[in-house]
Amino acid sequence: MARFETPRITIIGVGEIGRGWAALAVAAGWPVTIYDADAELLSPATEAIGDRVVSLIRLKRAEALVAEAALNEMRVGRSLLQAVAEADWVIEAIPEDLPMKLKVLRLIEQVARRAAIITSTSNGFAPSLLASRLERPERFLVTHPLHPVELIPLVEVVPTPNTDPACVEDIRFWLQMLGRAPIVFKKEVPGNIAERLSAALWRECIQLVVDGVLEIEDVDRAVSIGPALGWAASGPNLHHHLSAGEWGVEVYLGRVLSTYEALWRSLADWTQLNADDQKRLIRQIDRAYTKHAPELREARDQRLVRLLEALREQG
Amino acid sequence: MARFETPRITIIGVGEIGRGWAALAVAAGWPVTIYDADAELLSPATEAIGDRVVSLIRLKRAEALVAEAALNEMRVGRSLLQAVAEADWVIEAIPEDLPMKLKVLRLIEQVARRAAIITSTSNGFAPSLLASRLERPERFLVTHPLHPVELIPLVEVVPTPNTDPACVEDIRFWLQMLGRAPIVFKKEVPGNIAERLSAALWRECIQLVVDGVLEIEDVDRAVSIGPALGWAASGPNLHHHLSAGEWGVEVYLGRVLSTYEALWRSLADWTQLNADDQKRLIRQIDRAYTKHAPELREARDQRLVRLLEALREQG
Numbered sequence: 001m002a003r004f005e006t007p008r009i010t011i012i013g014v015g016e017i018g019r020g021w022a023a024l025a026v027a028a029g030w031p032v033t034i035y036d037a038d039a040e041l042l043s044p045a046t047e048a049i050g051d052r053v054v055s056l057i058r059l060k061r062a063e064a065l066v067a068e069a070a071l072n073e074m075r076v077g078r079s080l081l082q083a084v085a086e087a088d089w090v091i092e093a094i095p096e097d098l099p100m101k102l103k104v105l106r107l108i109e110q111v112a113r114r115a116a117i118i119t120s121t122s123n124g125f126a127p128s129l130l131a132s133r134l135e136r137p138e139r140f141l142v143t144h145p146l147h148p149v150e151l152i153p154l155v156e157v158v159p160t161p162n163t164d165p166a167c168v169e170d171i172r173f174w175l176q177m178l179g180r181a182p183i184v185f186k187k188e189v190p191g192n193i194a195e196r197l198s199a200a201l202w203r204e205c206i207q208l209v210v211d212g213v214l215e216i217e218d219v220d221r222a223v224s225i226g227p228a229l230g231w232a233a234s235g236p237n238l239h240h241h242l243s244a245g246e247w248g249v250e251v252y253l254g255r256v257l258s259t260y261e262a263l264w265r266s267l268a269d270w271t272q273l274n275a276d277d278q279k280r281l282i283r284q285i286d287r288a289y290t291k292h293a294p295e296l297r298e299a300r301d302q303r304l305v306r307l308l309e310a311l312r313e314q315g
Numbered sequence: 316m317a318r319f320e321t322p323r324i325t326i327i328g329v330g331e332i333g334r335g336w337a338a339l340a341v342a343a344g345w346p347v348t349i350y351d352a353d354a355e356l357l358s359p360a361t362e363a364i365g366d367r368v369v370s371l372i373r374l375k376r377a378e379a380l381v382a383e384a385a386l387n388e389m390r391v392g393r394s395l396l397q398a399v400a401e402a403d404w405v406i407e408a409i410p411e412d413l414p415m416k417l418k419v420l421r422l423i424e425q426v427a428r429r430a431a432i433i434t435s436t437s438n439g440f441a442p443s444l445l446a447s448r449l450e451r452p453e454r455f456l457v458t459h460p461l462h463p464v465e466l467i468p469l470v471e472v473v474p475t476p477n478t479d480p481a482c483v484e485d486i487r488f489w490l491q492m493l494g495r496a497p498i499v500f501k502k503e504v505p506g507n508i509a510e511r512l513s514a515a516l517w518r519e520c521i522q523l524v525v526d527g528v529l530e531i532e533d534v535d536r537a538v539s540i541g542p543a544l545g546w547a548a549s550g551p552n553l554h555h556h557l558s559a560g561e562w563g564v565e566v567y568l569g570r571v572l573s574t575y576e577a578l579w580r581s582l583a584d585w586t587q588l589n590a591d592d593q594k595r596l597i598r599q600i601d602r603a604y605t606k607h608a609p610e611l612r613e614a615r616d617q618r619l620v621r622l623l624e625a626l627r628e629q630g
Binding site: 016124146147152153154156181183184185186187189190191193194195196197198199200201202203204205208209211212213214215216218219220221222223224225226227228229230231232233234235236237238239240241242243245249250253254257259260261262263264265266267269270271272273278281282285286288289290293296297300301303304306307308309310311 | 331439461462467468469471496498499500501502504505506508509510511512513514515516517518519520523524526527528529530531533534535536537538539540541542543544545546547548549550551552553554555556557558560564565568569572574575576577578579580581582584585586587588593596597600601603604605608611612615616618619621622623624625626
């Protein structure tokens with residue numbers, strides 16, 4: 001297939017994630033069409049996408065002329081057929097409802113060009129399951145972004161065993177053109193990597209709160225001014241490699257792995273938080289943050305933008 | 316006890332961590348004394364501390380005049396007695412060898428002023444165990460920094476049940492004066508928070524490599540351009556709180572906790588990596604990184620400095 005440098009992109013579903021994809025593609029000057037089965041959502045979504053594009057321009061993540069032109073030309077599909085018919089890349093970004101997703105993916109396939117690539121932003125269902133009702137599963141894969149889509153670079157790209165490798169390469173290319181950092185999975189795994197790591201991390205954080213070791217705010221603060229900075233500077237394997245020093249990598253890593261055994265034995269291993277602890281945890285999070293949520297959100301967003309700016313300047 | 320704004324600080328042990336503490340205290344203009352039982356280490360350590368202070372000045376994390384004066388006045392103890400006798404705060408930063416630590420802590424106590432506070436940088440042994448041979452355990456606690464000490468703000472402050480709360484407050488105050496972000500623990504727990512979370516995170520990352528889901532480099536890259544950025548912007552509890560949106564915090568958190576159950580069930584739960592996987596993992600890390608280690612280290616360090624600058628500018 002010829003690789004388009006500016007694919008026509010259609011986004012189905014205009015919630016948080018769909019809006020993020022639309023803002024990203026508009027910021028890159030691509031021809032974008034949005035569609036939602038709930039037509040009432042389209043007008044507020046158009047406005048929100050506009051705001052997000054303006055914010056990307058302000059952050060110097062989009063060229064004003066290019067992005068404004070694409071924003072003016074952004075189309076709102078009046079039907080799924082009309083929205084999808086001319087697209088090179090269709091992104092399904094509807095809520096995590098399996099029967100609905102299966103149905104919508106099948107409908108998209110029926111009205112899309114044969115050469116179109118269809119991706120789902122789902123994180124809750126296996127890509128193979130999502131592809132299970134498709135007639136052309138070779139043109140389907142998952143592209144799962146993080147929140148906020150237009151800021152965090154990682155996109156988890158998960159093909160199924162039936163996906164045509166050429167589709168994976170096209171998607172990887174397009175994602176890079178959007179300034180994304182695609183990571184291609186060799187196998188499907190629940191939660192891909194980001195959500196799995198979040199689950200592992202959060203469980204241990206919850207345990208520290210439940211055990212009365214730290215307050216909620218201290219846990220969050222410790223993570224964000226401590227280990228998260230190290231992980232953002234290098235992943236965990238590279239981190240350990242760089243710590244080896246005069247020990248040498250083999251000896252050092254063997255030693256680290258054995259000192260970790262005692263820690264692994266001591267980590268939380270429950271798979272369900274009991275009802276009492278759940279109530280207590282939610283109450284503590286609520287008490288710590290609800291009152292100041294708007295300020296905390298603003299601070300978080302600014303912090304994230306600054307972190308991303310810092311990494312981008314580095315080139 | 317009167318709280319000194321510029322305590323006389325003595326650092327026992329001049330490895331990586333000891334040097335970091337010394338650089339930090341010198342950068343703040345404090346009177347610093349270093350000591351090591353292995354006298355041959357003192358001259359290279361003095362040089363390395365000087366380099367690190369210069370680097371802090373260059374990064375605008377220290378005032379040149381103040382730091383250079385303190386560096387010139389930094390003293391090298393010729394004996395433990397001489398090094399410790401006048402100190403307000405003695406930091407034990409020798410290698411993780413329990414009998415040696417117990418012995419050195421006891422020796423420090425014998426020659427220190429009664430009003431001195433003694434802290435250990437240990438992460439491998441429980442604070443209460445470290446205090447077990449002391450005659451004045453009320454003046455002892457753990458202050459565990461991360462790598463590199465003078466850059467990552469988090470310091471885990473872990474008192475024992477016998478620690479005088481006034482000592483905790485003095486140490487917290489001094490750490491803040493050093494530009495650190497102390498987090499005070501209410502209970503002792505193996506690995507405090509940073510190492511526990513690293514263990515949880517790394518186990519899951521190892522599993523993804525062992526299962527052939529992702530290559531080593533893709534795991535590291537995914538972490539550092541993905542979830543780690545989110546965690547650095549806000550801790551996990553706040554993150555979930557801010558995602559609640561129109562659901563409301565209680566309903567949303569309950570829902571998130573229940574969707575995490577399937578993930579928690581699917582996470583790696585081994586407490587020891589089997590010998591074959593261990594060999595394979597080490598070989599893969601070695602193959603991925605050893606050849607380019609100097610460039611990777613330089614890139615990691617620059618990335619970390621930029622991240623920290625970004626957060627500091629925010630105020």
